[in-house]
Amino acid sequence: MSQSVRTRPEGSGQALSEAYDTALLDLDGVVYAGGHAITHAVESLATAREGGMHLAYVTNNALRTPDAVAAHLTELGIPAAADDVITSAQAVSRLIAEQVPAGSRVLVIGGEGLRVALRERGLEPVESADDDPAAVVQGFGGPDLPWGRFAEASYAVARGVPWFASNTDLTIPSGRGIAPGNGAAVEVVRIATGAEPQVAGKPLPPMHRETILRTGAQRPLVVGDRLDTDIEGAFNGGVDSLLVLTGVTDGAQLLAAPPQHRPTYVDADLRGLLSGQPEVVAEGAGFRCGGWTATAGERLELDGDGEALDGLRALCAAAWTAAGEGACALDGGKALARLGL
Numbered sequence: 626m627s628q629s630v631r632t633r634p635e636g637s638g639q640a641l642s643e644a645y646d647t648a649l650l651d652l653d654g655v656v657y658a659g660g661h662a663i664t665h666a667v668e669s670l671a672t673a674r675e676g677g678m679h680l681a682y683v684t685n686n687a688l689r690t691p692d693a694v695a696a697h698l699t700e701l702g703i704p705a706a707a708d709d710v711i712t713s714a715q716a717v718s719r720l721i722a723e724q725v726p727a728g729s730r731v732l733v734i735g736g737e738g739l740r741v742a743l744r745e746r747g748l749e750p751v752e753s754a755d756d757d758p759a760a761v762v763q764g765f766g767g768p769d770l771p772w773g774r775f776a777e778a779s780y781a782v783a784r785g786v787p788w789f790a791s792n793t794d795l796t797i798p799s800g801r802g803i804a805p806g807n808g809a810a811v812e813v814v815r816i817a818t819g820a821e822p823q824v825a826g827k828p829l830p831p832m833h834r835e836t837i838l839r840t841g842a843q844r845p846l847v848v849g850d851r852l853d854t855d856i857e858g859a860f861n862g863g864v865d866s867l868l869v870l871t872g873v874t875d876g877a878q879l880l881a882a883p884p885q886h887r888p889t890y891v892d893a894d895l896r897g898l899l900s901g902q903p904e905v906v907a908e909g910a911g912f913r914c915g916g917w918t919a920t921a922g923e924r925l926e927l928d929g930d931g932e933a934l935d936g937l938r939a940l941c942a943a944a945w946t947a948a949g950e951g952a953c954a955l956d957g958g959k960a961l962a963r964l965g966l
């Protein structure tokens with residue numbers, strides 16, 4: 626284990642869009658936020674695609690069908706087909722199909738994306754615990770999911786029907802704030818039944834397996850904004866990852882990341898796909914990247930000047946090396962403030 630612990634971001638002499646054959650892109654906080662494309666996403670993805678990189682979109686949100694997600698991306702100026710979209714609804718449907726007889730009935734608590742994905746695996750979505758389901762599945766149902774659906778799930782799960790969840794993200798960002806996600810809905814049924822679901826979504830292996838099966842990626846790069854789903858999913862799948870800072874992760878969280886949350890590369894936004902990545906070099910007691918040198922003492926310190934991202938990469942090396950297999954508890958607030966991060 627200790628051999629494989631990442632202690633600094635890696636460099637790349639090649640543009641990442643050339644070094645990897647397929648980008649497995651998270652959506653919210655990476656490609657779009659709310660109804661808008663994130664700055665630089667549209668043109669960066671177009672350039673990466675023109676250069677031959679295959680783009681796939683990987684989402685834990687089971688509410689919408691791949692068709693609907695692809696249509697939304699296309700509307701934002703990012704041409705995509707349904708085949709380019711992989712959802713946790715697809716991953717959980719495969720997981721269920723492997724464990725129940727072909728053609729089985731499955732009680733669905735969730736949206737259209739989940740029903741379409743179940744039918745794609747030859748399973749029959751049903752609505753009541755009295756419909757004799759062979760499995761129960763929960764996916765994000767959106768704001769209009771009636772409370773009675775949790776009762777249906779609970780009746781079946783309490784009888785011992787196998788229980789599955791597309792994902793367990795506790796929250797979901799909306800234009801108006803943070804809303805309860807599917808993980809919160811799963812907790813409702815867990816509280817009522819004391820049972821434990823099988824989960825498919827990021828960071829768990831069924832989602833990564835679904836993505837690789839559908840894209841045929843040989844050398845994939847996971848691109849995400851969240852450490853405990855996107856980056857940990859890449860870690861669990863044994864593939865490289867790029868963290869972009871356009872979503873939920875800030876500099877302080879990155880510096881405090883335990884090994885499974887440390888990305889291979891760090892960049893500001895999706896322009897990072899189009900460039901190489903600078904090396905972080907050990908130098909004396911510290912680490913240098915570009916014009917910055919970072920050291921770990923009583924706190925994390927930064928000397929020099931230059932690109933803010935280089936300073937962050939140097940700080941990552943100092944923090945992750947100091948933490949080893951743990952999470953760095955040193956204060957990096959002053960150093961991050963110097964970088965404006």
Ligand SMILES: [Mg+2]
Pocket residue numbers: 651652653654655849850851872
């Ligand atoms: Mg995200």
